[in-house]
Amino acid sequence: MQVSILICTKNRRSDLELTLNKIGYLIDNISVECIVYDDGSSDGTYEFVVENYPTIILKRNSVSKGLIYCRNEMLNSTQADYAISLDDDAHFITEYPLEAICNYFESNPKCGLIALRIYWGLSTPALLTSSELPERVQGFVGCGHVWRISAWKNIPNYPAWFVFYGEENFASYHLFKKNWEVHYLPDVLVHHRVSLKSRKNNSDYTIRLRRSLRAGWFLFFLFDPLHLIPKKMAYSLWIQLKMKVLKGDFKALLAIVLALFDLVWSMPLILKNRDSLSINEYTNYQELKSTKIYWNP
CATH class of the missing domain: 3.90.550.10 (Spore Coat Polysaccharide Biosynthesis Protein SpsA; Chain A)
Incomplete structure (x- = not known):
């Protein structure tokens, strides 16, 4: 096979x-x-x-x-x-x-x-x-x-x-x-x-956003050098507030709060599985081309 x-x-x-x-x-x-x-x-x-x-x-x-x-x-x-x-x-x-x-x-x-x-x-x-x-x-x-x-x-x-x-x-x-x-x-x-346009109106919008946010934050704490995490967390939160909550998307606010709770709750698992990149590894990884998610003809 x-x-x-x-x-x-x-x-x-x-x-x-x-x-x-x-x-x-x-x-x-x-x-x-x-x-x-x-x-x-x-x-x-x-x-x-x-x-x-x-x-x-x-x-x-x-x-x-x-x-x-x-x-x-x-x-x-x-x-x-x-x-x-x-x-x-x-x-x-x-x-x-x-x-x-x-x-x-x-x-x-x-x-x-x-x-x-x-x-x-x-x-x-x-x-x-x-x-x-x-x-x-x-x-x-x-x-x-x-x-x-x-x-x-x-x-x-x-x-x-x-x-x-x-x-x-x-x-x-x-x-x-x-x-x-x-x-x-x-x-x-x-x-x-x-x-993609209709997903925001779906009943699972909040849970999808919650899981997406917490996954990103889990990855910060699992792999990023420690000194970079506070700045990246602050920027992530600010972008969510600026682009969603401050524009009236209060479902997003609920998702953010719940995702933060998930992050705290999962911290023992995160610490157990942490496998941080070295500074050189982190730099080399960031120099790679970004993930190709969407292709537009």
């Missing part, structure tokens, strides 16, 4: 159905393993996969254990050389991505993880090509990336106590410390079927 496709899902059967339909030609490839992890769905997701995709390796939690837990389980169980992580609402637009991915890894032995080019939007972009070239970057996005499994085995598991957000940055820091590189590969395009 050379390549594995890993998908975690929970109560998003319609999204998963579309994704599996779009990547069906990859699932049918005998050199490809596909693992779907149903994290406690109650919408018939498990039954749908069993009935329609008998070749998929299906895992299930009767009670949800969280996205990060599921990703750890899938990455630790696969026997493939390379593992593609896709969200249940994401699929490849590039028609034959596996050859490009495998060839890139083989040509770049220091590359431990490939960050794919990702388009965020509900409809497929009219223009699919890009003039971008592959390059080394700081990190990657959860909805579309590929692990070299030997690199994954060289670092700690994703921190399940983050719950949601931040685990990719956690892994990126550890890859950097172990002299593995993260490379952006624009030759492979992923469509993440999400409307």
Whole structure:
């Protein structure tokens, strides 16, 4: 087995159905393993996969254990050389991505993880090509990336106590410390079927912002040199207040307060897992190109 496709899902059967339909030609490839992890769905997701995709390796939690837990389980169980992580609402637009991915890894032995080019939007972009070239970057996005499994085995598991957000940055820091590189590969395009503009009006806006903020703050205390943390915390808080709260977004104020509580509550875990970058490491990391999160045609 050379390549594995890993998908975690929970109560998003319609999204998963579309994704599996779009990547069906990859699932049918005998050199490809596909693992779907149903994290406690109650919408018939498990039954749908069993009935329609008998070749998929299906895992299930009767009670949800969280996205990060599921990703750890899938990455630790696969026997493939390379593992593609896709969200249940994401699929490849590039028609034959596996050859490009495998060839890139083989040509770049220091590359431990490939960050794919990702388009965020509900409809497929009219223009699919890009003039971008592959390059080394700081990190990657959860909805579309590929692990070299030997690199994954060289670092700690994703921190399940983050719950949601931040685990990719956690892994990126550890890859950097172990002299593995993260490379952006624009030759492979992923469509993440999400409307960013509508997220602010969703019922989970506050909890998403809370988890995003606390993840960023967790990472400060886990990896940054101590003398830099107070200034970075103060700047982060000021930006949130300036750009959100002072403009009347009081849901954001609640998220900030709750995230600060989470930071204090999680401090024992943070101190236990702290693995600070040296000043030289921090400087070198900051000189890398920023993570490529959004591609705009």
